Amino acid sequence: MIDVNAVHKALQDLDIAVIDTLVNDYLAQGIPAETILNEGLIGAMSITGRQFKAKEVWVPDVLLAARNMHSGVAILKPILLEVQSSSRGVIVIGTVQGDIHDIGKNIVAVLMEGSGFEVIDLGVNVSTDGFLEAIEKHQPDVLGLSALLTTTMLEMKDVIASIRSNSRDKVPKLIVGGAPVTREFADEIGADGYGEDAIAGVEVTLQLLGK
Ligand code: B12
Incomplete structure (x- = not known):
C-alpha cells in the first residue's frame, strides 16, 4: 500500500537516497510502477503544490521536491518503458x-x-x-x-x-x-x-x- 504522506516526506528530504529507497521498497512489495508514479510521486507532489500555494513551503522546498521526484521517476522509467518496443510514431x-x-x-x-x-x-x-x-x-x-x-x-x-x-x-x-x-x-x-x-x-x- 502506498503511503502518500511518507512519499511526501521523502520528497522533502535533503537525502535523495530516502526517496530512492522508498520507491525501491514499493517495487519490491510488488506494487506496479504506474501506481507508485500516480498515487505516490504525483500524489505527493500535489501536496507540495497545495502547501506552496498556501505559503507553507517556499521555492527551495519545491526545487528539492522536484529533484527528488526526478530521481524517483528515473527508477520507474525502465519499468514503464518495458510495455512496448515497436515505434508507433x-x-x-x-x-x-x-x-x-x-x-x-x-x-x-x-x-x-x-x-x-x-x-x-x-x-x-x-x-x-x-x-x-x-x-x-x-x-x-x-x-x-x-x-x-x-x-x-x-x-x-x-x-x-x-x-x-x-x-x-x-x-x-x-x-x-x-x-x-x-x-x-x-x-x-x-x-x-x-x-x-x-x-x-x-x-x-x-x-x-x-x-
Ligand atoms: C514543482 C513546481 C515548481 C518548480 C518546477 C521544477 C521543475 N523542474 O519542473 C519550480 C520551483 C522551479 C517552480 C517555479 C515557479 N513556479 Co511553480 N510549481 C510547481 C508545482 C508545485 C508542481 C508542478 C508539478 O510538477 N506538478 C506535478 C506534475 C506531475 O503535474 P503537471 O505538471 O500538472 O503535469 C501533469 C498534467 O498536467 C499533464 N501534462 C503536463 N504537461 C503536459 C503536456 C501534454 C502534451 C499533455 C498531453 C499532458 C501534460 O500530465 C502530467 C502528468 O500527469 C506547481 C503546483 C501545482 N499544483 O501544479 C507550482 C506552480 C505551477 N508554480 C507556480 C508559480 C507561480 C511558479 C513561479 C512563478 C514561482 C516564483 N515566484 O518564482 C516559478 C515560475 C518559473 C517559470 N518561469 O517557469 C504556480 C502557477 C500559478 C499560475 N496561476 O500561473 C503554481 C500553480 C503554484 C501555485 N499554486 O501558486 N515551480
Missing part, C-alpha cells in the same frame, strides 16, 4: 517559452515512450521557432506542448497559430497539457487534443493517429 514535446516546469512533461514523455512512441524532448522554455525547427527536422506525427503557468499557457496559442500558418512541412497533430490547461482552452486555441494527465495524453494521441 514520432512525438516532439516541450515546455513553452517563459516556463521552466518540466516534471509533468517528463512524465508524459516517459509514458509516450512506454507506449511505443519515439520521443524527442526539446526541454523547457522552448520558443515558437524552436518548435518550428524541430518539426522541420524530425517530421513528427504529434507535437506536445506543456505549460504550467496561466501566463505561459497563452504562449501555446501563438505556437499553434504559428505552426498552422508557417509550417512548410506536414502539420503534426497538436496536443496540449499542463495544470492550468483545460479542454475548453485547448479547443479555443485550435489544438487537436488535450490530456489532463499523462495517461489521457497517450490515449488522445493514439486516437488522433487512429491506433
Whole structure:
C-alpha cells in the first residue's frame, strides 16, 4: 500500500537516497510502477503544490521536491518503458517559452515512450521557432506542448497559430497539457487534443493517429 504522506516526506528530504529507497521498497512489495508514479510521486507532489500555494513551503522546498521526484521517476522509467518496443510514431514535446516546469512533461514523455512512441524532448522554455525547427527536422506525427503557468499557457496559442500558418512541412497533430490547461482552452486555441494527465495524453494521441 502506498503511503502518500511518507512519499511526501521523502520528497522533502535533503537525502535523495530516502526517496530512492522508498520507491525501491514499493517495487519490491510488488506494487506496479504506474501506481507508485500516480498515487505516490504525483500524489505527493500535489501536496507540495497545495502547501506552496498556501505559503507553507517556499521555492527551495519545491526545487528539492522536484529533484527528488526526478530521481524517483528515473527508477520507474525502465519499468514503464518495458510495455512496448515497436515505434508507433514520432512525438516532439516541450515546455513553452517563459516556463521552466518540466516534471509533468517528463512524465508524459516517459509514458509516450512506454507506449511505443519515439520521443524527442526539446526541454523547457522552448520558443515558437524552436518548435518550428524541430518539426522541420524530425517530421513528427504529434507535437506536445506543456505549460504550467496561466501566463505561459497563452504562449501555446501563438505556437499553434504559428505552426498552422508557417509550417512548410506536414502539420503534426497538436496536443496540449499542463495544470492550468483545460479542454475548453485547448479547443479555443485550435489544438487537436488535450490530456489532463499523462495517461489521457497517450490515449488522445493514439486516437488522433487512429491506433
Ligand atoms: C514543482 C513546481 C515548481 C518548480 C518546477 C521544477 C521543475 N523542474 O519542473 C519550480 C520551483 C522551479 C517552480 C517555479 C515557479 N513556479 Co511553480 N510549481 C510547481 C508545482 C508545485 C508542481 C508542478 C508539478 O510538477 N506538478 C506535478 C506534475 C506531475 O503535474 P503537471 O505538471 O500538472 O503535469 C501533469 C498534467 O498536467 C499533464 N501534462 C503536463 N504537461 C503536459 C503536456 C501534454 C502534451 C499533455 C498531453 C499532458 C501534460 O500530465 C502530467 C502528468 O500527469 C506547481 C503546483 C501545482 N499544483 O501544479 C507550482 C506552480 C505551477 N508554480 C507556480 C508559480 C507561480 C511558479 C513561479 C512563478 C514561482 C516564483 N515566484 O518564482 C516559478 C515560475 C518559473 C517559470 N518561469 O517557469 C504556480 C502557477 C500559478 C499560475 N496561476 O500561473 C503554481 C500553480 C503554484 C501555485 N499554486 O501558486 N515551480
